[in-house]
Amino acid sequence: MKQRFLTVAASMLALTALVTGCGTGAASNQSTTTGSNGTNGTTTSNSSGTTTAGKTIKIGLVTDTGGLNDNGFNHLAYVGMTNAQHQLNGVSTSVVQSQSESDYVPNLSHFAQNGYNLVIAVGYLMEDAVKQVAKEYPKTDFLIIDDNITGIPNVASAIFQSEQAGYLAGVVAGLVQKNHELKGLNTKNVVGVIGGQDIPPVDTYIAGFQQGFKKEDPNGKVLLQYTNSFSDEALGSQYAQNEISQGADIIFPVAGGCGIGAINAANSAKVYAIGVDTNQAYLAPKSVITSATKGVDTAVFDTIKAVQSGTFKGGVSTFNLANNGVGIAPLMKGLPQSVQTTVNQVKQQIISGQIKVSTTVQK
């Protein structure tokens, strides 16, 4: 019997590998490989020169395991790419979602091999895969989100100083807790942070959040837990319930799809939440106070534009509050204007360098 289980496990692994292998081919076939404006890559004259830089380019997007449904940075990258497809002439796009971490290299190579001009890798977790594949395909340009790869000329990296966005979100949480700005808050002044994994793109948000919160509410308490998952919603919900049972009434999940479950739990328990990456108020309008955002869509759009106009450069670009690369979503209605005023002040202080936000998490 035990043997049978082993056989099952082994065949499961083999099949998973098989499926994901096929997945690359299949996914790209069914995905949106339409050229914009209907002029599909037929060999019509592209030397007309009337449209703005109408060079035909192919863009491939590889998501991490969070997938396009993460309501977060994978989704944002997709939004940026779709915007480029609609607004720039001659951009055709394709997406592959990674089912597991072992898919990263095959998925990236798949696009490079098929002559894509730019391959976008969403996420820090793809760093090694990008380094490997970019060296094998020097003619293809790569963009990696949330990581700083230097020294490879065909790799551009977009780094987000999300600690600044986290700081602003922390300021909001601190003010709300200290002054009990929202109804239903308890008197314990506890906020609960849920991280997906102990990695820099997650921890920068969290570090900023902790500092911002402590600045406004020095006696408040920040709980911090990691789920080790970016996709298990039910687990995220369970973590949130645990923090809520410890008195937390503002939950800040930085855990992709897993965090959606945490917001769901906060909503069910009638406590509050702060969204991440994109404005997540639509997930729970009565619970989400604000969201710490980062402009992955902008970074993707700008890079596609650069590739098309031939100005693509390798190296690291930093996005922060000063260039609106990170920020904070509009505050929930019903919060006093004073909160917004403080947020604006703090934002200016960060931009001017008066407030320095550390990226180290307090554990």
Next chain:
Amino acid sequence: MIFSDPEIWAATLSMAVPLALPAIGGTFSERTGVVNIAMEGIMLIGAFFAVAFSYWTGSAWLGLLAALICGGLTAAALAWGAIRVSADQTVLGMGINIFAAGLTTFLLNTLFGFNGTPISTPKLPNISIPGLDNIPYIGVIFQNQSILVYIMIVLVIVSHWFLFHTRLGLRMRSVGEHPLAADTLGINVWRIRYFGVILSGLFSALGGAYLSIGVLNGFTANMTNGRGYIALAAMIFGKWTPLGSFGAALIFGFSTALGIVLQGQGISSNLLQMIPYALTILALAGLVGRAVAPAADGIPYDPRRS
């Protein structure tokens, strides 16, 4: 002391449900002699259609019904392949898992788009049983749990009684141990096996629906996160009995809950995350004594040939 905190037991119970239900389902299927590793896929199907119909009809109960129907149909397909066509049951089950993962993600994106299922999707109620509520420690554990938690507890007991203390249960077990002998006694082996496999589909779909409209009110791609496979381990750990499966599911649920609660105590979350899997390995390595599968498990039976 963390173990005296009822919160950890509440979390244990709630994390055990999506393992116990498919594990009991698997028990029914394997007891009749059909290997079922498709719990993961059927859970996904159940989870998706529960949300879809819950949203379209505005009633979580109708969503649950739709989940059961779709899960039952998927299991029927597995049963047909395994029983009528005598196909390799492991390959069939794996096929269903892969099919379900693709189908549900495709339908999610086609019907609802990348922003996911609508937030207005109704979910099954959380209830507290009056009376139970007032018992000091136990009351807190059962406070405000999903109604499916109570349904699961009833199902565990009924399943065990059914499998070991009723005539049909005895027939199911006999078909799984020695189909030829059962056949000569006039038991319709195929019919009993269809019954067992479809029953396992219903239980797995219920487990999936617990995740999507019991804990949450939405579906995300691959939201079962391998729980169907852990349920497979729970079934073996529980020695192919409903009570045993439930016990194993509780242990796995407890290790997840422990992982959550211990995090504040300065223990690495990465280590804690390993507990369920380490336990599975220990279980399979014979920690709980020899686990013996039903003798005819996985072997197709063709009455025309014997």
